[in-house]
Amino acid sequence: MGRLLPVALAPSGWPAVTLKPSGAMLLAMIRGGFTSGYAIKKAIEGMHTEAFWATTFAQIYPELARLETDGLVVRRDDSLGARRRSAYAITEAGAAAFDDWLRTAEQPPMELRDEGLLRLAFADALSVAERRELLRELRERAEREERRFRDEVLPVADALYETGLHAPRMVGRMGAEYHAWAASYFARIEGELDR
Amino acid sequence: MGRLLPVALAPSGWPAVTLKPSGAMLLAMIRGGFTSGYAIKKAIEGMHTEAFWATTFAQIYPELARLETDGLVVRRDDSLGARRRSAYAITEAGAAAFDDWLRTAEQPPMELRDEGLLRLAFADALSVAERRELLRELRERAEREERRFRDEVLPVADALYETGLHAPRMVGRMGAEYHAWAASYFARIEGELDR
DNA sequence: GGAAGCATGTAAAGTGTTACATGATTTT
């Protein structure tokens, strides 16, 4: 992520806008110097922010238009020859909205919503052998995810850390360590099935 | 070229229907003896299955109608005097679809999608004091959730365990232990901020 | 008589996913 771009001017006195995660993520990326929808998507992929809030082009482009309508960003044409391109910049109102979002004190409760855990909740309908098989599947899934975080997410987070961006490493480590913990939990429960 | 039309119908009474989590959960509850939409909702609340897959009446009633259309459940009138009520029963096709769902080998990757973690990913925009405050919030949230699992979910899961329903305790313990782990992770990261 | 619980739904809005569609530029 490069230097922060200057905040564009917008009429003061805009009504305070309460951001949702998707909008906040876009503002954070624009603030970080990524100006086009395409560049933002690639940055989200490259920094593995998608591990915590996945998104698609079909969400990004309409959301950018909404942010512009709300006066949180301004758009200018940034086409290269015949290839059209938009460049977005964050406004004062946008920066204020992002700061408000980031400083929101109450965090909504984290959901554990997961189809695999739901299956486990109904595992009484399975034989002991099948229950062990399900637990093995869940453990292997957690191990795969842990490897993905260790091999792909953490190296990027470490590189960003060296440039002064410390936060991505905090969440990257959380992801890796969570999946390692989950794998050990499933292994333990699998062992208890023997008794 | 248009879509290919099916050249043969599945044997009647055994349509291959792939369930989604909401439908599977309803079938599991009907299978467990809860016959009305209202009773199913109360059972999901009472067993704290909502901790892993929350739902609302506005999802349950249309989904029950869809399951009936697909032949996975049958509805009969079960009104008490003037208070109308429907009673649903699972069909053979419904039981087969549920078994297929439960035995699906590949588990979709678990998402860590959480607004609190997304905030943490952008915490470089905060002062060190504010960053510590955010981590404290996240830790306290995890502690609240852990208490909720210990005080509300686990006692019910233990009671169900005594009646022979073992699976709810596996997921209930996972919830409690996950939130305890998360609290300790946030506490550790908070400590590292000092260095 | 009133409150609480039983029971079933619809409407509207918002959010998210998948598939499709188009065309330019750069790289091999």
Add this chain to the structure above:
DNA sequence: AAAATCATGTAACACTTTACATGCTTCC
């Protein structure tokens, strides 16, 4: 010349939440 990448979007569908709407029965 073909493939990959850059870049922007629409359409349709699926899912979820919030609010609303109705009326019955049981308990205090």
